[in-house]
Amino acid sequence: MADIVIDRVVKEFGSFRALQEVSLTVNDGEFVALLGPSGCGKTTLLRIIAGLETQTSGRVVIGGQDVSNLAPRKRGLAMVFQNYAVFPHMTVFENVAFGLRMQKAPAAEIKRKVERAAALLHIETYLDRYPAKLSGGQRQRVAVARALAVEPAVLLMDEPLSNLDALLRLEMRTELKAVLREAGTTTIYVTHDQTEAMGLADRIAVMYGGKIDQIGSPLEIYATPATRFVGGFIGSPPMNFIKVQCSQGMAKIGDASLPCPMTAQSLELGLRGEDASLSANGSGIPFDVRVVEPMGSHLLLTGSIDGQPARIVAPPTAKVNAGERVGLTVDPTRVTWIDSATGRALARA
Ligand SMILES: Nc1ncnc2c1ncn2[C@@H]1O[C@H](COP(=O)(O)OP(=O)(O)OP(=O)(O)O)[C@@H](O)[C@H]1O
Numbered sequence: 001m002a003d004i005v006i007d008r009v010v011k012e013f014g015s016f017r018a019l020q021e022v023s024l025t026v027n028d029g030e031f032v033a034l035l036g037p038s039g040c041g042k043t044t045l046l047r048i049i050a051g052l053e054t055q056t057s058g059r060v061v062i063g064g065q066d067v068s069n070l071a072p073r074k075r076g077l078a079m080v081f082q083n084y085a086v087f088p089h090m091t092v093f094e095n096v097a098f099g100l101r102m103q104k105a106p107a108a109e110i111k112r113k114v115e116r117a118a119a120l121l122h123i124e125t126y127l128d129r130y131p132a133k134l135s136g137g138q139r140q141r142v143a144v145a146r147a148l149a150v151e152p153a154v155l156l157m158d159e160p161l162s163n164l165d166a167l168l169r170l171e172m173r174t175e176l177k178a179v180l181r182e183a184g185t186t187t188i189y190v191t192h193d194q195t196e197a198m199g200l201a202d203r204i205a206v207m208y209g210g211k212i213d214q215i216g217s218p219l220e221i222y223a224t225p226a227t228r229f230v231g232g233f234i235g236s237p238p239m240n241f242i243k244v245q246c247s248q249g250m251a252k253i254g255d256a257s258l259p260c261p262m263t264a265q266s267l268e269l270g271l272r273g274e275d276a277s278l279s280a281n282g283s284g285i286p287f288d289v290r291v292v293e294p295m296g297s298h299l300l301l302t303g304s305i306d307g308q309p310a311r312i313v314a315p316p317t318a319k320v321n322a323g324e325r326v327g328l329t330v331d332p333t334r335v336t337w338i339d340s341a342t343g344r345a346l347a348r349a
């Protein structure tokens with residue numbers, strides 16, 4: 001069993017609190033993505049799990065063993081760093097073989113596992129080269145291959161695909177997912193790219209300001225964000241937030257009424273651009289279209305609802321012009337209500 005329990009971990013750098021009581025359990029064989037903006041504490045948390053950084057307080061338990069004070073090499077995990085440190089004095093083959101040599105694996109096994117990992121990352125033709133003669137993306141793939149080659153029970157990865165072009169990145173993402181699932185590797189994967197997190201992870205922990213705002217399946221965090229931050233960070237376009245008045249349990253916007261919770265003084269309607277549709281006769285929530293962008297699969301409409309900025313997704317063939325006012329129909333079960341004061345989502349009306 002290689003489950004990971006992060007228990008109320010705090011990290012302070014001097015007077016700055018980089019992690020505030022972070023708790024998270026990753027099940028054996030599960031793939032969890034840590035997703036959040038730059039500086040939110042993703043790398044710090046990963047380095048604490050790996051033992052490369054010491055927590056100020058809290059515990060890290062891997063496979064039932066408290067590893068909080070264990071040296072990194074005794075924690076039984078492999079890590080791919082954000083800056084993809086590869087050994088410059090070793091060939092690609094020796095880089096990928098490194099962990100296996102440390103384990104004193106037989107030569108034939110080393111060869112087989114290196115070749116397998118190299119093929120997976122498409123670096124098999126560079127095995128004799130030194131890292132100085134590789135591109136950044138190739139070096140990064142060497143680092144990933146080196147971590148995969150040892151078939152670790154726990155794999156920690158920090159933005160491992162960040163230096164690849166879009167196409168290769170997509171391909172590597174799919175391959176990684178397949179390989180790690182097959183091997184049953186418990187994985188924590190740091191990224192600030194939401195599509196990567198959504199595509200790869202069983203569950204996503206969305207981090208913000210040294211805290212986990214929400215942890216859930218990709219669909220959960222998309223459909224039912226716990227905070228304004230999560231709604232605005234996940235999804236493309238991000239969720240719209242429209243300030244509304246809720247009176248007697250109903251919010252009126254134009255000639256549309258939506259049931260709303262009365263539990264907050266000041267309320268925002270969180271509406272995904274995909275969850276509104278253009279009404280046939282212009283009734284519903286009035287949306288003033290300012291810009292129409294044809295994206296191929298859909299139209300992206302930018303404009304405003306009640307003077308507040310909003311983005312709506314419409315079918316590719318919809319007849320909408322910039323400068324026009326259209327009406328939107330919304331399914332009340334698909335909206336999120338946010339308490340403006342706390343930024344937290346309220347129980348659904
Ligand atoms: N050694 C350090 N000393 C002081 N502050 C640090 C140190 N390492 C990180 N920090 C601060 O802690 C916060 C979290 O940093 P961290 O590297 O974990 O962010 P991140 O989420 O990985 O961001 P990115 O996406 O940019 O890699 C940042 O504000 C950073 O400036």
Ligand SMILES: [Mg+2]
Pocket residue numbers: 042043044082158
């Ligand atoms: Mg980082």
